[in-house]
Amino acid sequence: MSLSQEQVSQIAYLARLSLSKSQLESNTKDLNNILNLAEQLAQVNTDNIEPMAHPLHMSQRLREDNVSEKDQSELFQSIAPQTGKDHYLVPTVIE
Amino acid sequence: MHTKTLAQLAQGLKNKEFSSVELTQHYLDRIEKSDLNAFITVTDELALIQAQAADDKITKGNASVLTGIPYAHKDIFCTQGVKTSAGSKMLDNFISPYDATVSHKLNQADLVMLGKANMDEFAMGSSNENSYFGDVKNPWDKTKIPGGSSGGSAAAVAARLSAFATGTDTGGSIRQPASLCGITGLKPTYGRVSRYGMIAYASSLDQAGPMTQTAEDAALVLNVMAGFDEKDSTSAERDVEDYTASLNDSIKGLTIGLPKEFFSEGLDDEVASQVMAAVKEFEAMGATIKEVSLPNSAYAIPTYYIVAPCECSSNLSRLDGVRYGYRCDDPKDLEDLYLRSRSEGFGEEVKRRIMIGAYALSAGYYDAYYLKAQKTRHLISEDFKKAFKDVDVIMGPVSPTTAFDLGSVKDSVSMYLADIYTLSANLAGLPGMSIPAGFAQNLPVGLQLIGNYWSESKLLNIAHQFQQQTDWHTQIPEEKD
Numbered sequence: 001m002s003l004s005q006e007q008v009s010q011i012a013y014l015a016r017l018s019l020s021k022s023q024l025e026s027n028t029k030d031l032n033n034i035l036n037l038a039e040q041l042a043q044v045n046t047d048n049i050e051p052m053a054h055p056l057h058m059s060q061r062l063r064e065d066n067v068s069e070k071d072q073s074e075l076f077q078s079i080a081p082q083t084g085k086d087h088y089l090v091p092t093v094i095e
Numbered sequence: 096m097h098t099k100t101l102a103q104l105a106q107g108l109k110n111k112e113f114s115s116v117e118l119t120q121h122y123l124d125r126i127e128k129s130d131l132n133a134f135i136t137v138t139d140e141l142a143l144i145q146a147q148a149a150d151d152k153i154t155k156g157n158a159s160v161l162t163g164i165p166y167a168h169k170d171i172f173c174t175q176g177v178k179t180s181a182g183s184k185m186l187d188n189f190i191s192p193y194d195a196t197v198s199h200k201l202n203q204a205d206l207v208m209l210g211k212a213n214m215d216e217f218a219m220g221s222s223n224e225n226s227y228f229g230d231v232k233n234p235w236d237k238t239k240i241p242g243g244s245s246g247g248s249a250a251a252v253a254a255r256l257s258a259f260a261t262g263t264d265t266g267g268s269i270r271q272p273a274s275l276c277g278i279t280g281l282k283p284t285y286g287r288v289s290r291y292g293m294i295a296y297a298s299s300l301d302q303a304g305p306m307t308q309t310a311e312d313a314a315l316v317l318n319v320m321a322g323f324d325e326k327d328s329t330s331a332e333r334d335v336e337d338y339t340a341s342l343n344d345s346i347k348g349l350t351i352g353l354p355k356e357f358f359s360e361g362l363d364d365e366v367a368s369q370v371m372a373a374v375k376e377f378e379a380m381g382a383t384i385k386e387v388s389l390p391n392s393a394y395a396i397p398t399y400y401i402v403a404p405c406e407c408s409s410n411l412s413r414l415d416g417v418r419y420g421y422r423c424d425d426p427k428d429l430e431d432l433y434l435r436s437r438s439e440g441f442g443e444e445v446k447r448r449i450m451i452g453a454y455a456l457s458a459g460y461y462d463a464y465y466l467k468a469q470k471t472r473h474l475i476s477e478d479f480k481k482a483f484k485d486v487d488v489i490m491g492p493v494s495p496t497t498a499f500d501l502g503s504v505k506d507s508v509s510m511y512l513a514d515i516y517t518l519s520a521n522l523a524g525l526p527g528m529s530i531p532a533g534f535a536q537n538l539p540v541g542l543q544l545i546g547n548y549w550s551e552s553k554l555l556n557i558a559h560q561f562q563q564q565t566d567w568h569t570q571i572p573e574e575k576d
Contacts (some may be wrong), residue, residue: 015453016433051469055285055524081422
């Protein structure tokens with residue numbers, strides 16, 4: 001199975017990336033090469049094998065639901081591209 | 096001064112043979128003269144302030160073990176008030192508002208940060224050719240790659256531009272550049288060093304560690320870096336050992352496993368013979384050699400190149416031009432802002448991995464790729480479990496070849512194949528090291544050590560004993576003016 005340029009274009013859009021025509025061509029080739037490599041996995045017998053999401057068998061630690069972080073919004077917003085009235089600003093979404 | 100090891104420098108500072116300011120200035124001068132492009136940012140003013148503060152502590156007699164030692168910090172660790180770029184245009188304007196836990200620990204130990212080391216963009220690469228800030232050159236031959244992704248860190252230590260460096264290793268990014276630059280590098284067990292503030296690539300694989308001249312130096316640095324951190328939900332709740340405590344233990348009776356799969360086709364003959372010569376040296380020191388098998392290690396490459404891109408596509412989705420980092424000029428609407436900020440901000444290899452991840456996680460393909468890879472990962476990890484029933488440590492090559500020419504590997508898949516020996520340890524979460532083991536084609540060759548979970552002390556002991564018998568780790572690339 002191999003990906004068409006239309007499919008690669010759709011994948012790029014899902015990942016919020018846009019590709020020029022030449023990038024689309026080269027990426028279609030690259031992505032198909034990588035997926036060909038991944039096809040080797042089909043040879044592995046994984047019947048009754050549990051997926052391993054994490055190297056250590058640990059459970060998520062829980063803590064009391066208390067406020068533990070101090071408010072640093074001013075500091076964090078100081079590096080934002082655009083802010084106003086304590087908000088991050090983006091182009092208008094709804095008129 | 097720069098020819099001394101970290102341990103010797105620490106002694107020199109303590110004995111007041113030289114001050115931290117003198118030592119720091121000496122390294123800054125060397126960095127200034129260097130053309131390796133090992134650093135993205137040199138923090139000279141900050142370094143001299145930190146060095147002065149360290150000297151004050153030494154004078155007052157309240158210094159700790161590594162007070163005043165200058166180091167290079169991989170530009171993936173957040174450093175408050177200092178640009179933290181992860182080698183990307185996306186974060187070229189990112190002045191971190193907070194310190195990573197590793198940065199904080201190094202500060203608490205009074206270490207002196209010389210600057211932020213160059214790296215492959217978001218740690219994705221094996222040659223340091225994916226940095227927005229340019230290629231790093233191998234100090235042994237400037238036409239060669241230094242390895243990646245911690246290429247700047249490895250080059251800095253090899254060229255003695257810093258006493259040590261920090262690195263991170265997701266699929267070999269500490270061990271492979273350490274091998275290709277002829278230094279010592281340790282990737283600890285997953286969870287040993289906090290990932291808080293370490294810009295995430297693949298969260299279930301990423302692990303930070305020291306890059307140094309010697310195993311003794313690595314033990315000293317790991318003592319500072321390691322430890323439980325409640326800010327990292329995957330940090331291990333285990334006490335930190337003194338990693339220097341067992342360096343001098345005898346390794347007589349050690350059983351070394353050689354995986355036959357690590358010595359098959361694709362391995363350069365000269366690299367193989369250097370690795371085997373090192374193994375023979377261990378035999379002479381009283382170790383026993385045993386063949387082991389890691390039958391699923393052949394699938395480490397496809398497994399890794401599904402798992403890591405899936406995690407990266409998720410991790411890098413936060414970089415959208417809204418809260419920090421790069422934003423495109425004059426976005427016409429929100430979608431245009433996302434699309435152009437990400438397309439202009441990320442480099443080619445990063446985009447490829449994001450797309451592979453987005454595809455492998457999408458409905459209809461998840462089972463065939465991501466789930467399948469996670470199951471294969473389990474089998475790879477089981478192989479090690481079996482092997483460690485019979486042996487104390489696994490040894491083999493780090494990289495199938497010595498450092499290759501800059502610009503010579505053009506396609507992604509060929510580059511991925513060079514990671515064959517390092518990926519398994521990350522997938523299983525095991526600790527691994529690269530130690531200098533000789534030269535082939537006049538370039539350094541590393542020996543890889545893989546240990547069982549939490550066996551960092553044992554690995555450092557084995558490496559230290561080897562370095563008592565050999566002098567590969569003391570070799571320095573010739574400097575031509």
